Amino acid sequence: MSTHDHRKSRITLLDVARHANVSRATASLVIRKSPLVGAATREKVEQALKELGYVYNMGAASLRAERSNTIGVIVPTLGNPFYGELLSGIDNIVGEAEMVVILANSGEQFSRQSLLLQRMREHGVDGVIASLTAETQPDCIEQIADWGLPVVQVLRHVTGKLDYAGVDYAGGMQQAVDYLASLGHEDIAFAVHGPVHSAYRHRVDGFRGAMLERGLDPELIVRVPMTMPQIAQAAPLLFEQERQPTAAICFNDVIALGLAAGLYDCGRTVGHDFSLVGFDDVADAEATRPRLTSVSSTPVTVGQNAARLLLERIAEPHRAPQQIVSKTYLKIRQSCGPAKAFAI
Amino acid sequence: MSTHDHRKSRITLLDVARHANVSRATASLVIRKSPLVGAATREKVEQALKELGYVYNMGAASLRAERSNTIGVIVPTLGNPFYGELLSGIDNIVGEAEMVVILANSGEQFSRQSLLLQRMREHGVDGVIASLTAETQPDCIEQIADWGLPVVQVLRHVTGKLDYAGVDYAGGMQQAVDYLASLGHEDIAFAVHGPVHSAYRHRVDGFRGAMLERGLDPELIVRVPMTMPQIAQAAPLLFEQERQPTAAICFNDVIALGLAAGLYDCGRTVGHDFSLVGFDDVADAEATRPRLTSVSSTPVTVGQNAARLLLERIAEPHRAPQQIVSKTYLKIRQSCGPAKAFAI
DNA sequence: CTGAAAGCGCTTACAG
DNA sequence: CTGAAAGCGCTTACAG
Numbered sequence: 001m002s003t004h005d006h007r008k009s010r011i012t013l014l015d016v017a018r019h020a021n022v023s024r025a026t027a028s029l030v031i032r033k034s035p036l037v038g039a040a041t042r043e044k045v046e047q048a049l050k051e052l053g054y055v056y057n058m059g060a061a062s063l064r065a066e067r068s069n070t071i072g073v074i075v076p077t078l079g080n081p082f083y084g085e086l087l088s089g090i091d092n093i094v095g096e097a098e099m100v101v102i103l104a105n106s107g108e109q110f111s112r113q114s115l116l117l118q119r120m121r122e123h124g125v126d127g128v129i130a131s132l133t134a135e136t137q138p139d140c141i142e143q144i145a146d147w148g149l150p151v152v153q154v155l156r157h158v159t160g161k162l163d164y165a166g167v168d169y170a171g172g173m174q175q176a177v178d179y180l181a182s183l184g185h186e187d188i189a190f191a192v193h194g195p196v197h198s199a200y201r202h203r204v205d206g207f208r209g210a211m212l213e214r215g216l217d218p219e220l221i222v223r224v225p226m227t228m229p230q231i232a233q234a235a236p237l238l239f240e241q242e243r244q245p246t247a248a249i250c251f252n253d254v255i256a257l258g259l260a261a262g263l264y265d266c267g268r269t270v271g272h273d274f275s276l277v278g279f280d281d282v283a284d285a286e287a288t289r290p291r292l293t294s295v296s297s298t299p300v301t302v303g304q305n306a307a308r309l310l311l312e313r314i315a316e317p318h319r320a321p322q323q324i325v326s327k328t329y330l331k332i333r334q335s336c337g338p339a340k341a342f343a344i
Numbered sequence: 345m346s347t348h349d350h351r352k353s354r355i356t357l358l359d360v361a362r363h364a365n366v367s368r369a370t371a372s373l374v375i376r377k378s379p380l381v382g383a384a385t386r387e388k389v390e391q392a393l394k395e396l397g398y399v400y401n402m403g404a405a406s407l408r409a410e411r412s413n414t415i416g417v418i419v420p421t422l423g424n425p426f427y428g429e430l431l432s433g434i435d436n437i438v439g440e441a442e443m444v445v446i447l448a449n450s451g452e453q454f455s456r457q458s459l460l461l462q463r464m465r466e467h468g469v470d471g472v473i474a475s476l477t478a479e480t481q482p483d484c485i486e487q488i489a490d491w492g493l494p495v496v497q498v499l500r501h502v503t504g505k506l507d508y509a510g511v512d513y514a515g516g517m518q519q520a521v522d523y524l525a526s527l528g529h530e531d532i533a534f535a536v537h538g539p540v541h542s543a544y545r546h547r548v549d550g551f552r553g554a555m556l557e558r559g560l561d562p563e564l565i566v567r568v569p570m571t572m573p574q575i576a577q578a579a580p581l582l583f584e585q586e587r588q589p590t591a592a593i594c595f596n597d598v599i600a601l602g603l604a605a606g607l608y609d610c611g612r613t614v615g616h617d618f619s620l621v622g623f624d625d626v627a628d629a630e631a632t633r634p635r636l637t638s639v640s641s642t643p644v645t646v647g648q649n650a651a652r653l654l655l656e657r658i659a660e661p662h663r664a665p666q667q668i669v670s671k672t673y674l675k676i677r678q679s680c681g682p683a684k685a686f687a688i
Numbered sequence: 689c690t691g692a693a694a695g696c697g698c699t700t701a702c703a704g
Numbered sequence: 705c706t707g708a709a710a711g712c713g714c715t716t717a718c719a720g
Contacts, residue, residue, distance in 0.1 A: 012697055023707045028699060038705060055491075056466045059406045060697035063712045068403060070446075070467070078432045079627070081425040088422045091449045100467055102414075103447040105435045122400045123414070123444055147399075228630045257631040264633045283423070284628050286572045287601040289608045356713055367691045372715060382689060404713035407696045691720085697712105704707085 011052045020048035031056065062124060069099045071310060072120035074130040076108045080254065081282050082299050083131075086154070089303020090129060097311055099126070108195055110135040121149055127310045131155045134195035150313040154306040157198040163313055164323045165306035169199060170206030172295040172328035176249045176277045177210035179293075179330055184339035185275060189220040189238055189245035191255050193231075203251060203279070220245055228258050235262025246339045247275035253282045256292055260335065275336035290334035298326050355396045364392035375400065406468060413443045415654060416464035418474040420452045424598060425626050426643050427475075430498070433647020434473060441655055443470070452539055454479040465493055471654045475499045478539035494657040498650040501542040507657055508667045509650035513543060514550030516639040516672035520593045520621045521554035523637075523674055528683035529619060533564040533582055533589035535599050537575075547595060547623070564589055572602050579606025590683045591619035597626045600636055604679065619680035635677035642670050 017027040022041060029037045030045040037045075048054075062068040071094055075083045087103070094101050102125060106113040110133045120128055127150035132141065138159040145151050145162055152163040180188050190207045194200065204221065211218035220241055224234040231254070238245055238259070250256035256278030260270050268274045271290040278285055278294035285292040305324040313319070361371040366385060373381045374389040381389075392398075406412040415438055419427045431447070438445050446469060450457040454477045464472055471494035476485065482503040489495050489506055496507040524532050534551045538544065548565065555562035564585055568578040575598070582589055582603070594600035600622030604614050612618045615634040622629055622638035629636040649668040657663070 010697080013699095014697080024697095025699080025708085026706055029706090032699090036705065041705080057407075057468065057697055058466045059403055059412060059468045060712090061699070062403045063401075063407055063697080063714085064699040066712075073447075078428040078435070079425075081423075081428060084422040084425060084428045087447070088449060091422070091447070095448065098463075100446050100448070100463060102444050103417075103431070103435070104439065104444070105432060119442070119444060122402045124401065124403045228627050232631070254627075257628060261631050261633050261635075283572050283598075284601060284631075287576070287605050287628075288632060289605050291605075354713080357715095358713080368713095369692085369715080370690055373690090376715090380689065385689080401713055404696090405715070407698085407713080408715040410696075689720105691718105693718090694716085696715085699712085700710085702707105702709090704705105 011054045016048045016054050020044045068124040070125045072102045072125040072128040074104050074106050076106050076131050078105050082280050085299035086303040089300035090307045093304050093307035108133050127314050129154050129306045132158050134197040152306050152310045155199055163309045163321050165309055166325050167297045168325045168327050169202040173206030174210045175330040176295055180247045185247040187243045187245045189248040191222050191224050191248050192251040193224050231258025232262035235259050249277045253278040253280045271335045271337050281331050293333045293335045294331050295328045296331050297328050302326055355398045360392045360398050364388045412468040414469045416446045416469040416472040418448050418450050420450050420475050422449050426624050429643035430647040433644035434651045437648050437651035452477050471658050473498050473650045476502050478541040496650050496654045507653045507665050509653055510669050511641045512669050512671050513546040517550030518554045519674040520639055524591045529591040531587045531589045533592040535566050535568050535592050536595040537568050575602025576606035579603050593621045597622040597624045615679045615681050625675050634679050637677045637679045638675050639672045640675050641672050646670055
């Protein structure tokens with residue numbers, strides 16, 4: 001193959017060293033900003049570096065140093081803007097540490113996730129941040145840690161033996177329920193969808209707990225489809241329950257936005273005839289009318305936490321597993337109003 | 345540092361070869377699925393691979409083979425869901441090729457973009473897909489190609505000397521203008537924001553061209569802010585122009601969604617009092633009421649095109665620069681209605 | 689179809 | 705503070 005025949009033959013550290021009249025080891029020290037090398041020598045070498053247009057070969061360095069300055073990130077989807085923000089947060093911190101992220105998308109498929117994990121291992125990543133699929137068993141993921149590959153779980157918690165950065169979903173649910181209750185709502189639905197992972201269970205448990213605490217019926221849980229138009233069409237489901245809810249909390253903003261649209265289609269006025277609380281507080285929560293009240297789950301912060309946890313773990317492989325659970329906060333806008341009796 | 349002392353000492357190809365009673369070169373051939381090796385030998389080696397739990401060391405292979413099976417992707421932001429979909433498309437194709445993507449976010453900053461490009465080069469990526477910042481000059485990016493690093497431009501076109509995968513923005517504008525004109529609109533605004541790059545200019549030029557073609561005033565271009573709430577607040581700007589528009593085409597759906605909200609706040613009924621066409625057709629276009637009519641720019645497809653172009657370029661470095669410009673299509677929903685005279 | 693040798697470009701002890 | 709040597713784990717010609 002002539003794949004690389006246009007590639008200029010590489011300038012190596014040895015070339016630089018010769019040009020500067022030092023040994024290769026010295027040049028290496030200069031590059032890595034070691035304090036062991038004298039100012040004059042450093043100067044000479046840096047000059048040579050520039051004159052020759054030297055490019056550091058991370059691959060070669062990795063091979064020797066057994067560290068690639070690369071971390072893997074596995075997300076279950078890139079369709080939800082929430083994950084874009086999470087990635088932003090991760091990218092911030094990883095970039096600051098002069099490392100680089102290898103991104104992959106599992107599509108919520110366990111088998112694909114395994115493949116990606118394997119691929120990342122072959123690429124020699126220094127660690128992995130993953131939002132694991134619902135099917136992931138604790139031993140599966142602990143085994144990866146046994147490979148010597150640090151893993152931090154993000155958003156979805158599978159095992160207590162590994163680091164985790166997530167969101168206090170139960171607390172968020174509590175905030176949503178408290179708020180609706182303060183407006184007089186008693187029949188509150190919880191609209192959910194998607195695979196049943198820890199983030200799902202924590203939300204459901206949080207909802208049930210908060211409702212029970214107030215002596216309210218915690219069983220008004222309705223499952224809706226995945227895509228926007230389907231969710232909108234499913235809005236009438238809310239009223240086919242045994243008890244008629246006057247408000248709904250949504251698993252995420254995708255559902256909230258979809259239901260808001262569907263309720264509109266049914267002739268309901270959100271914030272007046274019916275109250276709606278979203279979850280995540282994505283950018284578009286601000287763009288619908290009425291503006292969507294939503295529990296913010298601060299994805300950028302969660303991403304940053306996960307990245308910090310991973311960097312710390314890499315530096316200190318044997319410390320006890322850490323957890324950082326971010327508080328949510330309720331962003332009150334216009335989609336909720338006081339409860340009132342109304343006829344269908 | 346004891347960073348890696350928990351790492352099991354690695355099984356190498358040599359270990360495998362010994363275990364299978366063959367030479368290292370033979371084991372290497374088996375791994376790379378070369379047809380040169382006999383079935384019996386292959387069997388033996390594959391057995392050994394499994395028994396020892398061998399993990400391929402891509403880093404070592406890269407060093408020797410001068411190919412990392414890694415490609416770099418630089419996006420200007422991760423906040424817009426549009427880029428999430430673009431990444432999905434890239435990830436598909438790159439993953440199929442058993443390669444991996446290194447992701448970075450330039451934040452629309454040229455200096456950061458330069459840093460990232462350099463970093464990717466040091467990591468030895470086989471090529472880069474980049475949505476370049478507005479300040480990027482042709483020579484800057486051509487120089488990168490001179491490094492021997494294949495680059496494909498995505499969405500934003502800087503130079504004809506390198507591959508490009510994009511969208512027929514001018515065609516999309518034509519579709520939007522034609523559609524609004526067919527509804528009787530004559531005073532059509534174009535709402536824009538953000539940095540002035542090729543994708544920006546092509547849209548503006550497309551708008552102007554399409555308007556002129558019909559003898560309509562092409563100068564109703566209004567700049568709005570970047571964030572959702574600010575855009576909504578800026579909606580009245582539409583009516584502070586010399587001529588009162590009865591419709592607006594938006595640079596992207598973020599603007600369209602923001603303006604739709606702002607128009608609602610002004611007491612206008614979108615699709616009735618005022619017509620709105622978005623651009624990109626993101627998921628939420630389906631979720632607002634009235635549903636947003638939008639020019640779809642098929643981001644997943646564009647991502648796939650860019651990735652294919654890059655893989656081809658890597659295989660064939662000397663072929664002429666290619667361009668793949670995807671057609672847009674108008675997704676008609678509910679946000680446009682017939683033009684009619686109305687008093688403010 | 690298989691083997692022995694060299695080398696990709698670094699970093700790491702070890703001397704001095 | 706600097707240098708000479710070894711080696712990270714693979715692939716690549718080159719023989720046979």
